[in-house]
Amino acid sequence: MSEQMRMTVENVDLYYGNFRALRSITLNIPANRVTALIGPSGCGKSSFLRCLNRMNDLVPGARVSGSILMDGEDIYAPHVDVVLLRKRIGMVFQRPNPFPMSIYDNIAYGPRIHGEKRKAVLDELVESSLRGAALWEEVKDRLSKSALGLSGGQQQRLCIARSLAVKPELLLMDEPASALDPISTAKVEDLIRELRENYSIVIVTHNMQQAARISDYTAFFLSGELVEYGPTGTMFTNPRDQRTEDYITGRFG
């Protein structure tokens, strides 16, 4: 790959207690591209995603070894400020998780905790983030209403907008459409394709059609190992590994 890299991952192992959830993963995440992580349930793709913004720090007994560099800097180095790191790396979760606040306060939450108090700036950020997440037209008249009143698909786009509001360099998405109906899923997929212009995206999905539709690169995980990683087109038409072929042709998983 002759791409500019946002993140380089080398020989990463992840342990939960004595359980080895990831086995020496090596993989580079290109800038301004969509990288899809696919594989059957329990293969470690979500665990891997959570290594990238150190969300696994929250899990008692979780240990990461190997190196993960973001723009050349080791994100697990002792002097790294995890809070700052997570500001640079946005995350969207499997189930929409808006805060029980108004739509406006949800989007403004990130900028506010990072010290932004000016109303005009916040107003602008809320609008641009909601536009960025293709939600503005639907909610512009009810910004002060609770975010919990939105539909599931709208909530998920709200969560994407909330991530965008802190201007991350990398966006991690953990099966962002798995709890959504087909129409909402289509909207979120369109959105991901648009976001690619300005963001680097890593998306976990169990839906192979989705990976084929939206991603530039695909990584196939199986039992904690990275089996194959390459351009999505090649991967789906001409996989190198027999296991990849078996999986994408639906022979298991």
Next chain:
Amino acid sequence: MTRQRMGDRIATALLWAAGILILVILAAFLIRILGQGLPVLDWNFLTSKPRAMAAGGGIGPQLFNTFYITALSLLISLPIGVGAGIYMAEYAKPGRLTELIRLSTEALASVPSIVLGLFGMILFVNGMGWGFTIAGGALALSLLNLPVLVRVTEEAVRAVPQSYREASLGLGATRWQTIAKVILPSALPGILTGVTLVAGRAIGETAILIYTAGVTVSRHFPDPSLMAAGETLAVRIWAVKSEGLVPDADRIAAGTSALLVLVVLVFNFLLAAPLYWYRSRNSR
């Protein structure tokens, strides 16, 4: 009718009866207390000072002391109890210290209130030489509130969905920002329910206060001094019925009982109103 459907009918009937029974008990209780007590309640009774020997005394100072001591004890126990609850739910790692704190909380919760009263008397009344005071009463009462507040807060904080924490931390919030801006607001209804519970118990508490705040009131009314004796409504009921010299002890006890029920009701309402408003604002 099959046996299963028969069983279903019987279960429904029994559970219904249990629900109704609660209602009947409460209704009978309220009708009697309020029926006897409400006629006694008038402006004079609510605002005048008690009399030692003659009939016609009021319970003004006791009413004042009830609110005063309850509020003071909450003021002392809320920050500590809620703080410890948050610590237990969010910060405490499994280990010796955590176990010790949990054990202490449970031990404190199981101490009979009369023992807390005697402890308060030894410490504040005799040890510090304060005599019977509002301050001593409020401090001893805080010991009763504390374990409940710790537990209720811990449970309310634990009940906040993990997804809120992840969302907040994922945006680059610190742990404290996450707690202050997302977790506590979400846990607030649960915590307030606990405060209502604690306040209700504190308002009706006698054993602790008899030994710490005493069964007399200040000569001035209202007297905001922390060092004044602080008989409360509940203690007044006990005192006037067991050792009262006034000829209208029954009348005073009945009136005070009705007032006590109303005070608890008012207190619960005052706490529930903002809760209701908060819920309706955030749910939809």
